[in-house]
Amino acid sequence: MKYADNRKETVKLIKLAKNGDKEAFSSLYKIYFVPIYRFIYLRVQNKSLAEDFTQTVFIKVYEAISDFRIENKTPLNYFFTVARNTIIDYWRKKKDLTLENPNIIAKEGQVDMAENIHNIIQREEQSKILQNIIQYLTKDQQEIIILKFIDDLSTKEIAEIVGKTEEAVRQLQSRALKSIRSKLKDSKIL
Amino acid sequence: MKIVKNERFEDILLKAICLKDEGRKNQEIFEIFPKFRKEFKEIFKIEDLLVQEKNKIIPPQYLFQKIISQIELNKNKTIKNVFSGLSINMIFHKFHFKLVPLTLFIIVFSFFVFNKTIYKTHNLSFDVKSIDKALASTNNFNPKINQILSEEEQDASLIDADDSEVVAFIK
Numbered sequence: 530m531k532y533a534d535n536r537k538e539t540v541k542l543i544k545l546a547k548n549g550d551k552e553a554f555s556s557l558y559k560i561y562f563v564p565i566y567r568f569i570y571l572r573v574q575n576k577s578l579a580e581d582f583t584q585t586v587f588i589k590v591y592e593a594i595s596d597f598r599i600e601n602k603t604p605l606n607y608f609f610t611v612a613r614n615t616i617i618d619y620w621r622k623k624k625d626l627t628l629e630n631p632n633i634i635a636k637e638g639q640v641d642m643a644e645n646i647h648n649i650i651q652r653e654e655q656s657k658i659l660q661n662i663i664q665y666l667t668k669d670q671q672e673i674i675i676l677k678f679i680d681d682l683s684t685k686e687i688a689e690i691v692g693k694t695e696e697a698v699r700q701l702q703s704r705a706l707k708s709i710r711s712k713l714k715d716s717k718i719l
Numbered sequence: 720m721k722i723v724k725n726e727r728f729e730d731i732l733l734k735a736i737c738l739k740d741e742g743r744k745n746q747e748i749f750e751i752f753p754k755f756r757k758e759f760k761e762i763f764k765i766e767d768l769l770v771q772e773k774n775k776i777i778p779p780q781y782l783f784q785k786i787i788s789q790i791e792l793n794k795n796k797t798i799k800n801v802f803s804g805l806s807i808n809m810i811f812h813k814f815h816f817k818l819v820p821l822t823l824f825i826i827v828f829s830f831f832v833f834n835k836t837i838y839k840t841h842n843l844s845f846d847v848k849s850i851d852k853a854l855a856s857t858n859n860f861n862p863k864i865n866q867i868l869s870e871e872e873q874d875a876s877l878i879d880a881d882d883s884e885v886v887a888f889i890k
Contacts, residue, residue, distance in 0.1 A: 591790045703736055704729070709765050710765060
């Protein structure tokens with residue numbers, strides 16, 4: 530358990546924040562700011578969007594903090610749920626836009642992953658390749674991999690955030706790792 | 720851990736994830752599943768790469784400050800809504816009120832928005848018995864607030880709203 534170690538402290542901070550304690554807000558933000566930013570960045574793969582969305586998440590949390598019920602959710606779960614919903618909203622809007630414009634679909638459909646990865650190998654570092662591979666995982670798999678390895682959450686914490694069983698989370702993790710392995714092998718990195 | 724002969728690697732991988740969740744180390748996984756040593760070596764390398772990736776994704780320092788500022792601004796917008804219908808063109812929000820018990824002094828940190836410009840101020844520590852006096856002292860301490868008050872011919876009143884004490888200047 531990682532964040533669970535701080536659970537008592539974060540619950541206390543949430544209670545204070547609900548009463549308008551600014552220092553408690555600041556402390557909460559300090560705890561969740563970097564993990565939320567990393568989570569968003571890896572999912573949207575765009576620095577500017579990641580900054581905007583991170584800001585949106587914290588403002589949303591701030592505005593809704595008085596409605597937060599500790600008995601229903603942990604603070605960790607609360608912040609990540611808002612982050613997930615913010616990204617889902619973005620994708621939904623992006624999808625609508627894509628469906629309205631068939632040219633975009635055609636362009637996206639033409640992406641040849643092997644070729645794409647091969648090009649990137651030549652000009653980008655290993656981390657870029659890995660980030661690119663993460664993009665080719667399913668949305669569910671992406672989420673699990675980022676929460677597990679980038680944000681260092683336990684399976685139990687991830688299960689609470691994504692609303693799945695721990696077993697389902699492990700299944701997704703297993704498939705994602707297998708998929709990354711296969712793509713890294715294709716790219717001759719493994 | 721029971722290992723069935725010819726079990727697929729993906730089933731083995733799932734078992735290994737369970738074991739790691741229980742706290743088993745990579746070395747133990749190698750020992751439990753020696754047949755899949757090569758595959759696990761690759762999987763663990765991927766896990767290492769992902770963990771290393773974490774340290775490369777660092778949010779810019781200005782973003783945190785930007786968010787905090789935005790929240791302060793939104794707080795004032797929220798407060799402003801409480802007074803909708805009144806002709807209010809500035810809000811003086813006392814956002815931090817600190818009692819220093821040992822000295823019986825009060826320090827008021829204040830946040831002031833006027834024409835979309837944010838001013839921050841605080842009073843000096845002083846012996847005081849009421850919030851009103853502390854606020855008055857804060858006002859006196861900040862010449863900008865006094866100047867605006869006098870130029871705009873506004874009255875100040877202390878209003879309790881949204882769990883915060885707010886001074887609204889009403890024309």
